[in-house]
Amino acid sequence: MNPPLLxxxxxxxxxxxxxxxxxxxxxxxxxxxxxxxxxxxxxSGSGKTTVGLSILRxxxxxxxxxxxxxxxxxxxxxxxPPERMRQLRGKEISMVFQEPxxxxxxxxxxxxxxxxxxxxxxxxxxxxxxxxxxxxxxxVGLPDPSRISRSYPHQLSGGMRQRVMIAQAIAGGxxxxxxxxxxxxxxxxxxARIMELFLKLKEELRLSILLITHDLGMVARxxxxxxxxxxxxxxxxxxxxxxxxxxxxxxxxxxREAMEG
Amino acid sequence: xxxxxKNIKKFFPIKHGGTDKRQRFVRAVDDVSLDIASxxxxxxxxxxxxxxxxxxxxxxxxxxxDGGSIVFNGEDISRIPNRYLKEYRKNMQMVFQDPYSSxxxxxxxxxxxxxxxxxxxxxxxxxxAQRDRMAELLEAVGLxxxxxxxxxxxxxxxxxxxxxxxxxALVLNPRLLILDExxxxxxxxxxxxxxxxxxxxxxxxxxxxxxxxxxxxVVKKISRKxxxxxxxxxxxxxxxxxxFRNPLHPYTKExxxxxxxxxxIPHGRGIQMAPKARLVDQGQGHFVLEG
Numbered sequence: 076m077n078p079p080l081l082x083x084x085x086x087x088x089x090x091x092x093x094x095x096x097x098x099x100x101x102x103x104x105x106x107x108x109x110x111x112x113x114x115x116x117x118x119s120g121s122g123k124t125t126v127g128l129s130i131l132r133x134x135x136x137x138x139x140x141x142x143x144x145x146x147x148x149x150x151x152x153x154x155x156p157p158e159r160m161r162q163l164r165g166k167e168i169s170m171v172f173q174e175p176x177x178x179x180x181x182x183x184x185x186x187x188x189x190x191x192x193x194x195x196x197x198x199x200x201x202x203x204x205x206x207x208x209x210x211x212x213x214x215v216g217l218p219d220p221s222r223i224s225r226s227y228p229h230q231l232s233g234g235m236r237q238r239v240m241i242a243q244a245i246a247g248g249x250x251x252x253x254x255x256x257x258x259x260x261x262x263x264x265x266x267a268r269i270m271e272l273f274l275k276l277k278e279e280l281r282l283s284i285l286l287i288t289h290d291l292g293m294v295a296r297x298x299x300x301x302x303x304x305x306x307x308x309x310x311x312x313x314x315x316x317x318x319x320x321x322x323x324x325x326x327x328x329x330x331r332e333a334m335e336g
Numbered sequence: 337x338x339x340x341x342k343n344i345k346k347f348f349p350i351k352h353g354g355t356d357k358r359q360r361f362v363r364a365v366d367d368v369s370l371d372i373a374s375x376x377x378x379x380x381x382x383x384x385x386x387x388x389x390x391x392x393x394x395x396x397x398x399x400x401x402d403g404g405s406i407v408f409n410g411e412d413i414s415r416i417p418n419r420y421l422k423e424y425r426k427n428m429q430m431v432f433q434d435p436y437s438s439x440x441x442x443x444x445x446x447x448x449x450x451x452x453x454x455x456x457x458x459x460x461x462x463x464x465a466q467r468d469r470m471a472e473l474l475e476a477v478g479l480x481x482x483x484x485x486x487x488x489x490x491x492x493x494x495x496x497x498x499x500x501x502x503x504x505a506l507v508l509n510p511r512l513l514i515l516d517e518x519x520x521x522x523x524x525x526x527x528x529x530x531x532x533x534x535x536x537x538x539x540x541x542x543x544x545x546x547x548x549x550x551x552x553x554v555v556k557k558i559s560r561k562x563x564x565x566x567x568x569x570x571x572x573x574x575x576x577x578x579x580f581r582n583p584l585h586p587y588t589k590e591x592x593x594x595x596x597x598x599x600x601i602p603h604g605r606g607i608q609m610a611p612k613a614r615l616v617d618q619g620q621g622h623f624v625l626e627g
Contacts (some may be wrong), residue, residue, distance in 0.1 A: 118523045119494065232382065262384045262550035264590060269598035289523035292553075297599035333524040334553075 076148065079106035080283050081130070081168075081251055086143035088125050088134065097127050099138065101307040109253065112277065112284045114294040116330065117304035123287045127253045130285075131170060132160055138194070147252070166196040169244040175236035175254035179228040185239045186212075186224025192246035211242040215281075216272060234265040241272065245280060255287045271298055291334045292307075295319055301326050337396060338544050339373040339428070339512055343367050343487060345403035346390055364390045366568035369433045372512070372546055373507075375456040377538075379555040379576075382565035388548045391565070392514050395546070396428055397421055409511075423465060426456055429505035433517035437498035439489040445500055446470065446485040453509040459508060473503040475482075476540065478533060495526035499533070506541065516548045531558055552595040556580065567606065570615060572620035584624045 088100035100122045107113045117123045118163050128134050130145055130152070147150040147168065152160070172178040179186060186208050193204045212220035215238040228236055237257065244252050254273065258266035274297060277284060285299055294315060301319075302312040303326060311324040322328045346367075347361035372378045380388045394401045395412065404413040413424050432438040439448060439587060442561040449470050453460045461468045464544040474484060477499040481487075489497055498518060505513055515534075519527040535558055537543060547555050555562065558575060563573040583589045590601045614622040 118525050263385050263552075263594040263599070267594035270598060271600045284596075289525075291524070292596075292598050305573055329525060333528040 076120045076157070077109060080109040080148060080190070081107040081285065082144075082146040083106075083130070084146070086124070086126065086129065086145065088138055089131050089139045089141045090128075090138050092137055092293040098141075099154050099307055100114050100129070102143070102306075103300050103302075103309045105309065105312070107283055108299075109250075109283055110277075110281055111299040112273075112286055113272070114288060114293055114295050114298035115290055116291060116301055116306055117161050118289055120306075122303045122307040123304050124255055127170065127285065127287050130253060131164055131168060134172075162196075165192050165247040165249065167247075167249055168251045168253065169249045169250060170248060171237075171240050171244050171257045172253040173259050174285075175233065175240045175256050176228060178240060179236060184227050188240065189224070189231050189246055190228075192243055196247040207246075208221070208242075210314040211246055212239075214245070214276070215239075215242045215270075226293070234268065237261060237269055238264075238272070241276070242268075245276060245282075245331045247281055248280075249282070251283045251285065252288070256289070259288075259290075260294070266293070273297065289330075291319065293329050303330070337371045337407070339372040340392070340544070341368065341372075341395060341404065342405040342407065343369055343404040344394055344401050344406070346387070346394060346399070347402050360457055363568045364392065365401075367406075368565070368568070368570055370563055370573075372544060372571070374511070374544055375538075375578045376560040377545040377547065377558055379549060379559035379562045380565055381552055381555065381562060383550055386565045387568040388565050389516055392430070392516050392546065392548045396425065396430055396514060398430075400467045420444075422456055426508045427510050428512040428514065429508070430514045430516065431498070431501050431505050431508040432522055433519045435494060435501050436487075436521075437443070438501055439497060439504075440501075441489055444486050444488055447503055448500065449473065449485075449507060454509060454564070469507065473506055476506070476537060477503045479503070494522050495530065498522065498530060502533075502537070506537070509541065510543070512544050512546060512622075514546045514548070518547075518550065519554060520551070527554060534558060552579070552591055554595075564591065567609065569609065569613070569625060570623075571609070571625040572623065573615070574618075575620070578620060578622050581620070584612060584618065584622070 083105040085104060086096065086100055087102050089096045089098050092320050107213055115123045115126060120172050121178060128138050138162060140153065186192065189208050189211060190204050193207055194201055199207060209220040212224060217223050217235060217238050227255060239244060260268065270293060273284060298315045301315045302309045303324065307327045311318060311327050322331055344365050346365040350360045352360060363575065366425045368391060380391065382388045393399045395406060398571050401414065405412050408428065410426055450466060453466055460469055470485060479496060479499055519530050534545065547559060549555050561581045562576050563570050566587045572588045579588065583592050587607050593599045593601050613625045616626045617623055
């Protein structure tokens with residue numbers, strides 16, 4: 076069997092504020108195989124976003140990876156210098172955040188923000204970049220790309236903003252996308268469309284996706300395997316079908332009941 | 337009927353520029369009628385931008401309607417002057433979507449609840465009466481930490497804040513609670529807990545709920561009737577089980593596919609609706625827009 080594209084081993088993240096250290100992520104292990112969708116599921120505060128941020132070394136001040144290994148494509152991310160990390164971000168691993176309005180810069184038009192990725196990670200000239208932006212926007216299903224590329228984030232709807240973020244995420248040609256609650260701020264019909272888009276892009280671009288969510292229905296629809304997280308620990312993991320049909324841990328059962336209403 | 341909305345209209349002007357001097361409007365709520373009987377929860381479901389929040393705000397007269405009437409408990413409140421509205425607002429309260437912005441960050445929980453109590457004079461005249469009422473409400477919404485009254489909103493999680501917002505809405509013993517996406521920003525387990533809490537509170541305080549949501553799955557358990565809204569119009573209204581068992585309008589089918597199966601139904605350029613379309617009775621209280 077091929078080694079996984081991303082492998083987390085014994086990952087521990089702590090926060091040291093006032094007084095003693097608090098463990099947010101507690102010795103978790105997680106593999107994301109190539110060309111698959113792996114879901115990390117948990118309630119709010121379970122530490123799932125922290126895991127996503129620690130992979131890209133984007134943890135907020137005060138949080139640090141205390142121990143453990145992050146292996147991406149057989150490279151130890153924990154020890155690579157900051158310059159190499161900047162190359163990886165966007166080019167090899169990119170992230171789609173939950174709140175597109177917060178993640179996008181309000182003072183630049185969205186075309187410029189997509190172009191930024193191309194400027195950093197490709198050798199395309201200005202005209203080629205303009206061409207590529209329009210292709211990317213078309214690929215994520217944004218109508219009328221030449222007009223929208225000149226719009227500012229506040230002029231777009233929530234679903235369009237999320238598509239802009241996805242265009243940005245795939246612009247550098249990454250192998251892994253970390254999607255942190257990519258649909259939580261959208262209504263259900265848009266959620267379904269964005270999920271469809273991720274599935275399409277996964278096939279077209281041969282992507283791997285680490286999907287962070289609290290919604291088991293979304294996991295059932297999209298993910299090949301799933302890890303359930305609670306209070307910083309992974310309490311259950313396996314193939315999506317096995318975990319959803321025969322949940323072992325009471326927390327997984329609770330999540331499933333919540334879905335059925 | 338506890339609340340009747342009759343032929344409500346709300347058009348927002350669109351800013352016009354260039355050489356076109358005609359004023360254009362968005363038909364946010366386009367001739368919508370809805371009834372809510374006492375104790376019969378109604379859910380209004382639709383995608384963002386369909387006008388559901390606008391309709392909820394009109395029902396409370398937080399914003400004026402451009403046409404139609406609002407009848408609460410047999411009395412037309414759509415034309416009474418603003419200064420007499422307090423009397424009605426005692427009986428109808430709102431819980432907003434985002435508990436991070438609906439609670440004042442500079443107020444303690446005590447301050448938040450007391451503000452709601454003192455809005456109508458004489459409801460809770462003494463300190464003792466206020467304290468008892470606060471204790472009762474916090475217990476009812478399941479907040480039991482001892483020092484809770486002196487804490488600030490930022491010290492609570494999203495689910496706890498929404499409980500505080502519910503307690504605040506209940507202070508004056510309202511009969512109708514309008515919940516505008518009240519659980520949408522929370523994770524699924526907290527959503528379920530809050531829905532269960534709302535069911536308990538309904539028993540205890542004889543409340544009627546008007547839910548506004550984009551997610552049919554979330555409101556399934558607690559609604560008696562469901563109305564589906566699309567582009568300012570009600571496209572289908574029926575008892576809850578009927579909507580889930582036998583959805584008739586293409587937009588309802590799309591919402592169900594998205595909420596239950598997480599699938600998108602491709603519709604090309606959206607669903608076409610004739611301007612003169614009317615709701616047609618299909619029997620068993622099931623109405624569908626046809627035209």
